[in-house]
Amino acid sequence: MALEVTNLRAGYGKKTVLTDISLRLGDGEIVAMIGVNGAGKSTTLNTIFGLIPPQAGTIRYNGQEIGGRRPGLNVLDGMTLTPQGARVFPNLTIHQNLTMGGYTIRHRSEVNARRENVFRLFPVLAQRLNQRAGTLSGGERQMLAIGMSLMMKPKLMLIDEPSTGLAPLLVTEMLEHLKRVNRETGTSLLIVEQTQQIMTIADRVYCMKLGRIAVEGKPERFMDREELRKAYLADVGE
Amino acid sequence: MLAQLPQVLVNGVVLGAVYALIGVGFAIIYSTLGVLHFAHGIVFVAASYLVFWFSLTMGVPVWLGIVAGIVIAVGLSLLINALIYEPLRAREARPYIVLVASIGTFIVLENLIGIQFAFIPRLFELPFSKVLLTPILVGNIYLTPIAIIIVATAIVLCVGMYLFFSCTKIGTAVLAVGHDTELAEIVGMRTKLVRYVAMGVGSALAAVTAILWCIQLGQVDMTIGWVALFVAFFATIFAGEGKIAGAGGTGFIMGIVWNVAALRFPTKWSQTILFMFVITMLWMKPEGVFGTRTGRMGK
Ligand SMILES: Nc1ncnc2c1ncn2[C@@H]1O[C@H](COP(=O)(O)OP(=O)(O)OP(=O)(O)O)[C@@H](O)[C@H]1O
Numbered sequence A: 001m002a003l004e005v006t007n008l009r010a011g012y013g014k015k016t017v018l019t020d021i022s023l024r025l026g027d028g029e030i031v032a033m034i035g036v037n038g039a040g041k042s043t044t045l046n047t048i049f050g051l052i053p054p055q056a057g058t059i060r061y062n063g064q065e066i067g068g069r070r071p072g073l074n075v076l077d078g079m080t081l082t083p084q085g086a087r088v089f090p091n092l093t094i095h096q097n098l099t100m101g102g103y104t105i106r107h108r109s110e111v112n113a114r115r116e117n118v119f120r121l122f123p124v125l126a127q128r129l130n131q132r133a134g135t136l137s138g139g140e141r142q143m144l145a146i147g148m149s150l151m152m153k154p155k156l157m158l159i160d161e162p163s164t165g166l167a168p169l170l171v172t173e174m175l176e177h178l179k180r181v182n183r184e185t186g187t188s189l190l191i192v193e194q195t196q197q198i199m200t201i202a203d204r205v206y207c208m209k210l211g212r213i214a215v216e217g218k219p220e221r222f223m224d225r226e227e228l229r230k231a232y233l234a235d236v237g238e
Numbered sequence B: 001m002l003a004q005l006p007q008v009l010v011n012g013v014v015l016g017a018v019y020a021l022i023g024v025g026f027a028i029i030y031s032t033l034g035v036l037h038f039a040h041g042i043v044f045v046a047a048s049y050l051v052f053w054f055s056l057t058m059g060v061p062v063w064l065g066i067v068a069g070i071v072i073a074v075g076l077s078l079l080i081n082a083l084i085y086e087p088l089r090a091r092e093a094r095p096y097i098v099l100v101a102s103i104g105t106f107i108v109l110e111n112l113i114g115i116q117f118a119f120i121p122r123l124f125e126l127p128f129s130k131v132l133l134t135p136i137l138v139g140n141i142y143l144t145p146i147a148i149i150i151v152a153t154a155i156v157l158c159v160g161m162y163l164f165f166s167c168t169k170i171g172t173a174v175l176a177v178g179h180d181t182e183l184a185e186i187v188g189m190r191t192k193l194v195r196y197v198a199m200g201v202g203s204a205l206a207a208v209t210a211i212l213w214c215i216q217l218g219q220v221d222m223t224i225g226w227v228a229l230f231v232a233f234f235a236t237i238f239a240g241e242g243k244i245a246g247a248g249g250t251g252f253i254m255g256i257v258w259n260v261a262a263l264r265f266p267t268k269w270s271q272t273i274l275f276m277f278v279i280t281m282l283w284m285k286p287e288g289v290f291g292t293r294t295g296r297m298g299k
């Protein structure tokens, strides 16, 4: 089991946003997380990754309890977070951003090899090596953000809305890229998404509502518009 | 007048070197912590007065006094970070709150030191001051050994900083912490540690600069804190966002402009001319002399 979260409670300061989250992610599995704005999807990813201390519950990564530990330690153990909104370092070049993505890698030759690997997936980035990331288009920036995570050759990737800012055609392409990474390296993916296209690559889906998991199921169940609508509106604990 | 020009330029470079040292130290802290660290001024006052106190009133050996002065001044800055900046950061205080807290800290500490030593300037003559201040004639230019030391230190430092921040991975990482602390944490950096190290290095530079400068001036003076602060602030902003070695470059420019202005106009005009120059330059190139266009006003 790559990731196992049980009865997680978390929030900001004294405020509780996640009331009770339990979810599992098998090795090599792709799990999608959907839900309305403000349901707590980003908060869930950030808490798993260690940016927000949990208030209660457990987070197990490969069987080890990791709740509340520093993100840097999770990175060293092969977990990455690609935060929402295509976050990159705007004043640094593409080259430097990728180097920073692989900050914890010791050997320079290894960093270079992995950078090449990212370019194989996103050739656009290779053409703009010395362009500052702040001047990239939204879509290019999203590719760079995911490329930064890929630098770590992660075993588990937490990705927060990878399709935002991408043209519809590129959404499919981006999701196919992620599927390919999953297939080639066996990386487990927990992807927060709003677009229905995520159902084409997901093995399983969680639908969040008001800080809880409201519905869990196979993607086929959410393919249908009406079913999806029901899931979004579902009473918590259905 | 043209005959004086070489000497004037040299004087400008010497003053510019002091400004460069001041600017680089402040820029390191500003770029990494993202804080307009007004309390930086107190490090200059503390370092120089501590050396004065240890070596000239308490009779501590000079070298020990200097080392102790630097260490305590740096410790003070780390304490300011631990007690003020880090807690305010954790509580997500707005930048101007941090700014006001910083200015407040400066004033409190300045007054404490002032009450201890009286606010008047004191003679600062270390045993080797006489040697360091005896001018030597090079060609037809007068130079003091202390001036040579200051210029050499400043040049080595600016070049070193430039190489560190543009060519090394750790240098890039320090800049990254300054740009986006959370993202830096996400890629695995120990951002808090980086902030303390930046504070320590920037303050150590300030302490060394303060001591060199006071040896050159032959006195310790409370006003050094405010003067250094203004120079630091202007050199850093004038250089451009995140341009740490650039703050050294602008320090040199400011020192040279000051002295060249004095060549043509009465010295009471020097300050006015310098800042008119700075404002004009910023008006023409708002991103700073070495800056690249990223930020926009209101963004
Ligand atoms: N830094 C913060 N401080 C306080 N409350 C926050 C903070 N960030 C988010 N929240 C609150 O937590 C709740 C969940 O936010 P979160 O960002 O996890 O939602 P989300 O499901 O990712 O939404 P979206 O689809 O819009 O990204 C919201 O009610 C939000 O107001």
Ligand SMILES: [Mg+2]
Residues within 6 Å of the ligand: A041, A042, A043, A084, A160
């Ligand atoms: Mg979100």
